[in-house]
Amino acid sequence: MKPLAASLRPNSLDEYIGQAHLVGEGxxxxxxxxxxxxxxxxxxxxxxxxxxxxxxxxxxxLLCPFYSLSAINSGVKDVREVIEKAKQGDRAILFIxxxxxxxxxxxxxxxxxxxxxxxxxxxxxxxxxxxxxxxxLLSRCQVFILKSLExxxxxxxxxxxxxxYKEKEDKIIEIxxxxxxxxxxxxxxxxxxxxxxxxxxxxxxxxxxxxxNVSLIIQQNLTSYDKKGEVHYDIISAxxxxxxxxxxxxxxxxxxxxxxxxxxxxxxxxRMLILASEDIGMANPNxxxxxxxxxxxxxxxxxxxxxxxxxxxxxxxATSPKSNSTYMAIDTALDLIKKTGDLPVxxxxxxxxxxxxxxxxxxxxxxxxxxxxxxxxxxxxxxxxLKGTKLYETGNNPKENEIHKHLIQMWxxxxxx
Numbered sequence: 001m002k003p004l005a006a007s008l009r010p011n012s013l014d015e016y017i018g019q020a021h022l023v024g025e026g027x028x029x030x031x032x033x034x035x036x037x038x039x040x041x042x043x044x045x046x047x048x049x050x051x052x053x054x055x056x057x058x059x060x061x062l063l064c065p066f067y068s069l070s071a072i073n074s075g076v077k078d079v080r081e082v083i084e085k086a087k088q089g090d091r092a093i094l095f096i097x098x099x100x101x102x103x104x105x106x107x108x109x110x111x112x113x114x115x116x117x118x119x120x121x122x123x124x125x126x127x128x129x130x131x132x133x134x135x136x137l138l139s140r141c142q143v144f145i146l147k148s149l150e151x152x153x154x155x156x157x158x159x160x161x162x163x164x165y166k167e168k169e170d171k172i173i174e175i176x177x178x179x180x181x182x183x184x185x186x187x188x189x190x191x192x193x194x195x196x197x198x199x200x201x202x203x204x205x206x207x208x209x210x211x212x213n214v215s216l217i218i219q220q221n222l223t224s225y226d227k228k229g230e231v232h233y234d235i236i237s238a239x240x241x242x243x244x245x246x247x248x249x250x251x252x253x254x255x256x257x258x259x260x261x262x263x264x265x266x267x268x269x270x271r272m273l274i275l276a277s278e279d280i281g282m283a284n285p286n287x288x289x290x291x292x293x294x295x296x297x298x299x300x301x302x303x304x305x306x307x308x309x310x311x312x313x314x315x316x317x318a319t320s321p322k323s324n325s326t327y328m329a330i331d332t333a334l335d336l337i338k339k340t341g342d343l344p345v346x347x348x349x350x351x352x353x354x355x356x357x358x359x360x361x362x363x364x365x366x367x368x369x370x371x372x373x374x375x376x377x378x379x380x381x382x383x384x385x386l387k388g389t390k391l392y393e394t395g396n397n398p399k400e401n402e403i404h405k406h407l408i409q410m411w412x413x414x415x416x417x
């Protein structure tokens with residue numbers, strides 16, 4: 001049996017709900033579709049607002065071959081196979097869901113076919129295409145922005161769902177209260193319909209939907225309809241905390257959970273990049289380099305091969321010594337600035353590009369470090385009101401223990417190291 005969301009998927013623009021600014025009467029995309037002259041395009045918007053549905057409607061309207069790929073489990077080989085098939089006919093549409101997950105090389109493989117008109121590309125993305133789609137491909141596509149569904153749109157969907165149950169399953173559903181359904185949907189049609197389906201399936205003979213039974217049933221079935229909601233954040237939290245807690249086994253487990261569910265590889269790599277500085281920092285400065293290399297590699301390669309790079313990096317970060325000293329230092333400094341305001345820069349540190357500035361003391365008594373032994377000379381660099389304020393506290397690990405000794409030698413007369 002098809003899911004409710006699939007059963008209610010519209011087949012024409014007249015049945016389509018939402019996005020009136022694009023497909024309403026006289027709107028730009030509707031005019032292009034009805035004229036049969038559509039450009040390659042990127043549909044950018046949050047989940048569940050009709051991007052995939054709109055691509056299918058376009059293909060139905062134009063009566064041309066329609067190929068669909070998911071960036072999660074497709075690669076350059078799949079793209080080339082579609083292009084070869086498309087060459088056999090006059091016109092074909094290639095729809096790529098979550099195109100932001102395609103690596104640079106995978107996106108490059110589309111360029112020639114799009115430019116030559118072999119395929120009309122329709123890419124769907126929840127991410128800003130300016131950052132996630134390569135410039136040459138983006139320049140060949142029109143970007144259309146889709147919006148979260150409005151309350152009126154969601155009410156329309158709810159009415160369609162009630163009508164569907166009445167006509168197709170001979171089941172009368174009474175929706176007594178709407179607030180919980182509306183809150184759960186967040187403007188996402190798929191999430192709304194999935195929630196209704198789950199609730200209806202567990203109501204038994206009592207087909208009255210209320211805020212209380214919606215909240216209770218959905219909470220019990222959270223993972224079955226919303227892998228990008230609370231569970232999504234719980235799992236990334238477990239992943240980060242496992243690496244912070246130096247457990248490589250748990251880190252790889254939670255990584256696998258995210259990969260298995262189709263999590264964005266760049267999202268995972270981005271979080272590890274943050275952890276490398278926030279939780280490892282000066283205890284192992286190479287961690288930041290490794291994490292950055294991971295991010296770059298994942299961006300170039302994509303799934304499925306990038307899972308190996310993600311795993312290597314997660315294990316490296318989990319087994320690295322830990323320090324949050326630089327994270328604490330910058331937050332302490334920001335708190336200090338809130339309390340003390342914009343204190344003046346000491347005169348000897350100010351730039352003196354003009355004669356007047358030199359005459360009033362800008363740059364006086366500044367000591368050029370490279371003119372002294374070991375390229376160092378003690379001097380006050382903080383504003384006068386903060387002299388001797390220590391913001392960076394070294395962590396207790398081999399690397400920062402060495403740094404601590406070095407700081408004592410240099411700054412014993414200025415800071416309490």
